[in-house]
Amino acid sequence: MVTAGTGGIGLETAKGLAARGYAVTVVGRDPGRGARTVEQLAAVATAGRPGFLAADLASLGEVRALAARLAAEGPLALLVNNVGAMFARRTSTVDGIEASFAVNHLSPYLLTELLLDRLRAGGPSRVVNVTSGAVGLARRTFREVEPPGGYYGFHWYGRAKLANLAYTLDLAERLRGSGVSVFAADPGGAATEMTNGTLASPAIVSPPLRLLWPLVRRKFERSTAGPASSAARPSLAAATDPALDGRTGLLIGPQAGVVPPYRGSTDPQTVADVLRLSRRLAPLEAAAEAARGLDGISNAP
Numbered sequence: 001m002v003t004a005g006t007g008g009i010g011l012e013t014a015k016g017l018a019a020r021g022y023a024v025t026v027v028g029r030d031p032g033r034g035a036r037t038v039e040q041l042a043a044v045a046t047a048g049r050p051g052f053l054a055a056d057l058a059s060l061g062e063v064r065a066l067a068a069r070l071a072a073e074g075p076l077a078l079l080v081n082n083v084g085a086m087f088a089r090r091t092s093t094v095d096g097i098e099a100s101f102a103v104n105h106l107s108p109y110l111l112t113e114l115l116l117d118r119l120r121a122g123g124p125s126r127v128v129n130v131t132s133g134a135v136g137l138a139r140r141t142f143r144e145v146e147p148p149g150g151y152y153g154f155h156w157y158g159r160a161k162l163a164n165l166a167y168t169l170d171l172a173e174r175l176r177g178s179g180v181s182v183f184a185a186d187p188g189g190a191a192t193e194m195t196n197g198t199l200a201s202p203a204i205v206s207p208p209l210r211l212l213w214p215l216v217r218r219k220f221e222r223s224t225a226g227p228a229s230s231a232a233r234p235s236l237a238a239a240t241d242p243a244l245d246g247r248t249g250l251l252i253g254p255q256a257g258v259v260p261p262y263r264g265s266t267d268p269q270t271v272a273d274v275l276r277l278s279r280r281l282a283p284l285e286a287a288a289e290a291a292r293g294l295d296g297i298s299n300a301p
């Protein structure tokens with residue numbers, strides 16, 4: 001399964017998987033776009049039928065519903081958490097949570113946790129979480145959803161990606177020996193909806209970087225000039241490279257090879273704070289409660 005798989009890097013990842021014989025299901029918000037994607041995937045698929053599931057991954061309720069649907073379909077061999085977004089202005093989700101943190105970290109966190117049983121059943125299986133070089137500019141403070149100080153979209157995006165990377169590498173350790181391998185993949189950069197829509201204004205970076213905006217913008221333009229198909233290579237390597245069989249907890253860099261984890265992503269305090277915050281904001285018990293409620297309904301006379 002590939003989240004945000006109807007456009008950008010996710011679509012190219014899904015196409016690569018379909019061509020390699022995976023029966024890929026993609027997730028996106030727009031059913032029309034989903035139907036067109038299924039046609040594109042069917043055209044390159046070498047085995048298995050592609051599918052589409054609609055979900056807005058900015059909503060924790062929709063993440064829970066998606067996980068329940070997928071769990072009902074049986075074992076899962078591959079989960080690519082590709083969804084990610086940068087917000088030019090501070091935005092809240094339907095759950096009242098700051099959107100960068102919700103979409104880039106909480107949503108993939110919750111989906112992965114809710115599908116762990118299915119991934120164990122599908123083992124040897126892999127989880128691939130898509131990260132970003134933007135973690136390098138992140139503030140490492142995770143006691144609360146929002147860091148103190150002003151909102152700067154690029155930095156808050158990087159901070160949410162850092163939370164997710166810290167979670168990813170810790171999850172790999174917790175699942176070691178379970179048959180589920182966990183990788184992070186950094187696409188480098190590509191011209192996509194996300195980069196076209198958000199990297200245009202100095203408002204997305206902090207005031208010191210704004211002073212250097214012409215330089216910063218040129219760096220953004222250079223690093224996001226390539227095609228999404230090239231940026232999908234790290235995710236595809238993390239998902240399929242046989243050289244990674246039996247390995248886990250690795251970061252696959254923009255050149256599709258293993259690179260050292262980014263600064264701060266293995267810091268024990270960061271990991272502990274991210275886990276505590278994630279469990280508070282997206283409690284797993286809520287899903288169990290909902291499932292018990294559904295049982296009650298389906299068992300009613």
Ligand SMILES: NC(=O)c1ccc[n+]([C@@H]2O[C@H](COP(=O)([O-])OP(=O)(O)OC[C@H]3O[C@@H](n4cnc5c(N)ncnc54)[C@H](OP(=O)(O)O)[C@@H]3O)[C@@H](O)[C@H]2O)c1
Binds near residue numbers: 027186192195224228
């Ligand atoms: N592009 C880069 O330079 C770059 C660099 C580093 C890391 N990354 C990371 O790579 C991943 C893919 O990035 P991208 O640039 O390909 O992004 P993108 O162009 O914005 O991705 C578009 C896809 O995301 C889906 N999507 C967006 N919001 C969604 C939501 N709330 N729920 C469900 N689906 C949603 C879209 O479908 P609908 O609109 O139909 O929902 C579409 O399938 C992200 O994790 C991003 O952070 C990208």
